[in-house]
Amino acid sequence: MISSNDPDAGSVSISVSGTGSELPVADISVSMTSLSFGDVEVGASETALITISNTGTAELSVSEISSSDSQFTFSRSTLSLSPGSSADVTVVFVPQEGGDQTGVLTISSNDPDRPVVTIEVAGVGLSVGPQEETPGPIKVDLNLADGNQGLTTATGVRPGSQVTIQLFAEDFPEVIGFRLSVVYDESMLSYAPGNFTPSNFIAGATPLDKGVDGLVDAGLVSLSGSTASGSGFLGDISFDVDNGFADSTFVIITEIGLSLSSGSLQAYPVRITARLLESSPADFDGDGSVGFSDFLLFAFAFGTNDIQCDLDGDGSVGFSDFLLFASEFGK
Numbered sequence: 001m002i003s004s005n006d007p008d009a010g011s012v013s014i015s016v017s018g019t020g021s022e023l024p025v026a027d028i029s030v031s032m033t034s035l036s037f038g039d040v041e042v043g044a045s046e047t048a049l050i051t052i053s054n055t056g057t058a059e060l061s062v063s064e065i066s067s068s069d070s071q072f073t074f075s076r077s078t079l080s081l082s083p084g085s086s087a088d089v090t091v092v093f094v095p096q097e098g099g100d101q102t103g104v105l106t107i108s109s110n111d112p113d114r115p116v117v118t119i120e121v122a123g124v125g126l127s128v129g130p131q132e133e134t135p136g137p138i139k140v141d142l143n144l145a146d147g148n149q150g151l152t153t154a155t156g157v158r159p160g161s162q163v164t165i166q167l168f169a170e171d172f173p174e175v176i177g178f179r180l181s182v183v184y185d186e187s188m189l190s191y192a193p194g195n196f197t198p199s200n201f202i203a204g205a206t207p208l209d210k211g212v213d214g215l216v217d218a219g220l221v222s223l224s225g226s227t228a229s230g231s232g233f234l235g236d237i238s239f240d241v242d243n244g245f246a247d248s249t250f251v252i253i254t255e256i257g258l259s260l261s262s263g264s265l266q267a268y269p270v271r272i273t274a275r276l277l278e279s280s281p282a283d284f285d286g287d288g289s290v291g292f293s294d295f296l297l298f299a300f301a302f303g304t305n306d307i308q309c310d311l312d313g314d315g316s317v318g319f320s321d322f323l324l325f326a327s328e329f330g331k
Contacts, residue, residue, distance in 0.1 A: 027056030028111040037093040037123035045094045053086035062109045069103030095125030136256045136270035141166040155280040159243045167234040174229040177259035179219030186214040188245040198235035202228045227261045248277045282328035290328045
């Protein structure tokens with residue numbers, strides 16, 4: 001309404017109309033709120049993808065992606081997305097120690113409703129490598145002759161072959177069964193169901209085994225109530241050597257459980273290692289076999305504290321080292 005001193009039209013009305021519209025805004029969407037990497041060998045890496053999308057009407061600007069734990073990293077820390085577009089971010093888990101590892105990824109953006117989005121991340125570090133041994137009531141032997149020879153290192157391991165580890169009970173209490181957890185590097189070795197072959201240590205016991213993601217659970221239990229105790233041969237567990245095998249790897253028993261005849265379960269956290277080598281530790285010249293040139297190098301080192309020729313690790317090169325060298329000669 002417009003009012004004036006016009007004698008003919010003191011008031012004039014004008015009709016106005018229009019359509020209101022919202023200001024364009026960014027709207028972030030993330031493909032997951034939690035991420036689990038499962039079991040990963042310490043020092044190795046595992047990757048996963050998260051997808052960030054912009055479901056809004058303005059450009060989405062991700063100003064920072066951060067991690068609360070340096071074991072979880074990502075491929076990019078900033079990005080921009082036009083309306084309706086999305087982008088993948090690679091998250092990498094590299095465990096630096098064994099055990100459960102957790103963290104939080106934080107994504108900061110210009111979304112007015114959710115300026116901060118968090119993703120919980122988790123994984124388990126597997127310590128597959130040379131560390132201090134923790135013994136238990138089961139011993140391993142890589143010498144397939146009868147009896148426990150105590151051989152924990154196998155040489156001459158090649159892709160396409162199979163490695164068999166003998167298991168021996170030592171001073172078992174009266175049991176109706178046992179189980180063990182074994183970790184291995186699945187990029188070098190593989191396990192097939194049935195690769196656990198039990199002995200008759202517990203008469204008539206039923207074997208069980210499962211292998212997945214670098215972890216084997218194997219054991220047996222008597223359903224008839226048969227028991228056993230003491231020491232003796234428990235059986236074999238075998239691994240196929242894959243094309244990814246190179247230099248060396250380890251098979252490690254991490255836990256032993258004994259099902260006692262009393263009905264209780266006795267658990268032992270352990271670290272019992274079988275070491276698999278592509279070449280012999282007595283291949284001093286590195287030519288792939290233990291021959292006369294290696295013997296000459298050993299002879300020169302005899303009576304010294306040469307670390308390379310100290311095969312038994314007692315600090316000096318002596319007669320016991322010679323016996324070990326002799327057992328490797330020609331391999």
